[in-house]
Amino acid sequence: MIVLLRAAVPLFLAMVMGMIGSLVVTSVLGKHDTVTLAAFAVMTAVLTPATAAVQGALRGLGPFVAPHREDPGVAVPIVRDARWLSLATGALGAVAVLCVPLLAGVSGVPGEVVRELGLLPFFLAAYLLIFASTGGASTILVALGRSRDVLWSNLAFGLVLAALTVALVPRLGLTGVGIAWVVAIAVAAVVSSLCLRRAFGRPIGQARPRIGEIVNLAKVSIPLAGTVLIKFGVLGVVTFAASTTSTRDTAAHAVLTTLTGFIMTASIAIGQASVPEVARATDVAGARRANRSAALLAVLGTLVGAALLLGLGDRLLMLFSDDVAVRERVLALLPLMLLASAFDAAQAVQGIGLTALKRSASSLMYFAIGYGLLVVAAVPVARTWGITGLWVAMAVANALLVVLQGTGFRRHSARVVALAA
Incomplete structure (x- = not known):
């Protein structure tokens, strides 16, 4: 039980940091303009389940990596396969996000709210693709017994997202939110990559997709x-x-x-x-x-x-x-x-x-x-x-x-x- 607590506390703190960043975004948009906040709410109605689905798919990698905790190098091919799978799921999520303005217009969302979305769907589609490109780094680090490393990437994401949102939204509105999300996830991805490299003791690199292994991961x-x-x-x-x-x-x-x-x-x-x-x-x-x-x-x-x-x-x-x-x-x-x-x-x-x-x-x-x-x-x-x-x-x-x-x-x-x- 103590082992579980030691691993769970950093994960809990990491999730809290992500929530704080999102709360800052909502708070700043609410004070900026009501229509802007409404447009962001429409966007998150699709972004939240799309992100959760991609994240859920990446969590399925844990049982494949965990048995190799004592010899992480053996799991490198699995991580490479995971990247192909995560990019595929991320691409599907990105397409769903790009369709939000169309779906909003068809479902009767007021025109001023749809117009307010502007470039935000493109920024958040890029956010999903960058998130997917990490190949489930957080899940892999947990499986290797390095839960603390997950905290650093989420901390970076939450702080950068909050800071850029406060700085950019007053001038750029939802475009500022989009920039903040993309920059924040890019920084978090770099931190995750460095943590993975330290965990494996070498660069992971990439190889041709092994279809059979990817199918096993997908199952x-x-x-x-x-x-x-x-x-x-x-x-x-x-x-x-x-x-x-x-x-x-x-x-x-x-x-x-x-x-x-x-x-x-x-x-x-x-x-x-x-x-x-x-x-x-x-x-x-x-x-x-x-x-x-x-x-x-x-x-x-x-x-x-x-x-x-x-x-x-x-x-x-x-x-x-x-x-x-x-x-x-x-x-x-x-x-x-x-x-x-x-x-x-x-x-x-x-x-x-x-x-x-x-x-x-x-x-x-x-x-x-x-x-x-x-x-x-x-x-x-x-x-x-x-x-x-x-x-x-x-x-x-x-x-x-x-x-x-x-x-x-x-x-x-x-x-x-x-x-x-």
Whole structure:
């Protein structure tokens, strides 16, 4: 458990730094112009799931690299193959980002908001391609037991993004945001490259694509990206369902969703830190012990976050809304949101454990079942029981996933000895 904590803390801090940079962007744009902020919100509606899908695909590399921690040089060909796969997924994400103005116009977004996008889609497409070109550097460093190195690239990204946003947005608007994102990810990519070179003891270079090996990587990585897309898509439907209730409840749901993102950071960091431990296990007991420790730490992290939220209460919520009625609604639903988050933390670790066993396709199937039921129920539940019913439905869906993912991990981990052989 101590080993997991040592690996997870730098990952948690790295994620927080990324969040701080994004919060600075939102804050500066909000003070700059309302139309600019609205245009950025339209952009992030596609950028966020596209980035998460690319990132999800890259996280599937961990179980392939982790077994070579003592001899990193053996993993160099795997890293080269990973770059080809990551560039392919990054290119798809970049195309999706470039289509945002067209999609926004067709879906009825006001013309002034679409025009405000300007060159931003091109800058953010470049951002995705640069991010993909790192070939999953963060995942590789974690798999090699170098979680601390991940912190430096994210720290560089967050600081550069925040500083350039403050400097450029007043003069250039969204173009300034685009420049800030591209420069920040370029700096982070250089830092990641230097960390990888130090980890491997030599330049990685590049070679011709090995189609068979890339396909093997894709069998784990692509289902993981699909899981991320399912979750974002279904949560988008849930948000739409919440918007059919009342303005107050819609605002309360938005605040609760934001708080959930912060609560889940610790569990995701712990889950990622557990991948090498599960992937390197040589027996069933070792794999299950690592997964069980990660699940326990993830739930404990959620409880610590819950205690902070409940303790700060209305003082914290004043940062999100000036409406007393909205804050009261959030406070009333906070225990329910925390219950849903605790289940989500537990199921996330089980799903990441399946990825460590190279069984992410099973996790994708479980997600399709659990969140498929949620997407069918979202609108009817919202119309009948409002957002209270929606958060109950999310808690139930996450609890179902705990059972499905946990059972799946137990079944597949029984084969860990054969996988190791």
